[in-house]
Amino acid sequence: MTTPFTADHTSRLTVRIGDINYGGHLGHDRLITLLHQARIELLHALGATETDCFGAGLIMRHLTCDYRGEAFLNDTLDIAMRVDNLRNAAYTLQYSVTSGDRPIAAAAAEMVAYDYQRHKIIALPPAFADALHRRRENHHDQ
Known part of the structure; x- marks a missing residue:
């Protein structure tokens, strides 16, 4: 989770009062909830959702998170994400969370294709x- 990466998508979210402990x-x-929101935005950019990822559902098998700095009310968080280690039924989603030039967190989630009807x-x-x-090609051309 420490290797820099080229993002497939970056979500910009604001820390709200309900996010403060x-x-x-x-x-x-609340950081985990913000990572979830960012993941939804990445999937939307790909034309998918968690319940319909081109015909499959998605379920999280594993999540790790390294907290690297504090974020405060009204801070803007940039949550960069990259899909890695694409396999037959799963992939790893890398996250890098920053606020300006301050590192806030790094995380990795293993996402698995799942049939919710058949479990x-x-x-x-x-x-x-x-x-x-296609998304990577389009971002590369920009």
Whole structure:
């Protein structure tokens, strides 16, 4: 989670009053919620959702998070994300969270293609990799 990466998508979110904990800074649990919001925005940019990722649902199998700095009320967070380690049924989503030039957190989530009707892991549809490839090509051209 420490290697710099080229982002597939960056979401810009603001720390709200409900995100602040007793210590006067962004709560660890609220950071996870902000990562979720950013993931939804990445999927939307790809033309997908968590419940319909080109015909599959998505479920999180594993999440790690390194907290690197504090964020405060009204701070703007840039949450950069990159899909890595694309496999048959899963991928790793890398996150880098900054506020200006201050590192706030780095995280990685293992996302798995899931059939919520049958409650089982399934293959990640090829259309996901295709959409990701198109997005990377378009960003490279800009």
